[in-house]
Amino acid sequence: MDDGVIALSLGHLGQLFEALDPSPFRERDLDRNAEEFIVESAKELPPRLHYELVIHLDQPMVGADEQRAVEEAVRMYFARRANLLQRDLQRLMHRGRISLVIGVVFLATLMIIGQLVGRLWGESTLGALLRESLLIVGWVAMWRPIEVFLYDWWPIAGERRLFDRLSRIVVRILPQSMDTPRVQRRPGSNLTHTRVT
Secondary structure, rough: OEEEEEEEEEOOHHHHHHOOOOOOOHHHOOOOOHHHHHHHHHHHHOOOEEEEEEEEOOOOOOHHHHHHHHHHHHHHHHHHHHHHHHHHHHHHHHHHHHHHHHHHHHHEEEEEEEEHHHHHHHOOOOHHHHHHHHHHHHHHHHHHHHHHHHHHHHHHHHHHHHHHHHHOOOOEEEEEOOOOEEEOOOOOOOOEEEEOO
């Protein structure tokens, strides 16, 4: 299986991580620009590829221990993000199930009331209007659980799968060379990058 290589050029390794994060090195958050670039690049690659992050540095080459520490920090960051999204998905599905129970009970109650209105008012215009109104209100109450189970869950699940794959990313750190491809810097970003597949 081929690798999907994400190439990132940095002046120094500190640019990869959030400067104000006081956590130990292996638990630090990635810099927002670095994370956005890695995630957006991974989204453009086929999902079955093994991801590899190649960091080109302007500074002298780092040692093997530092390279392993960076790889572990990157993997742990994306593993934490995957776990957070898994919890978000579980909470969403829990709320969806509760909403579904409430919606079904509410709809059944209004349908029973509608039948009572039909028996009391017969086929009069007002009776028919009340029955139809109650039915519409009941189905409107079902909108939220239907939205959760049809639409809301799958973007979160897709992003969780992406972060889960990124939690196994291979990281290589290389010195900057003359043949390292570069593209224009993003406004407000200290990252220079290219995508290689």
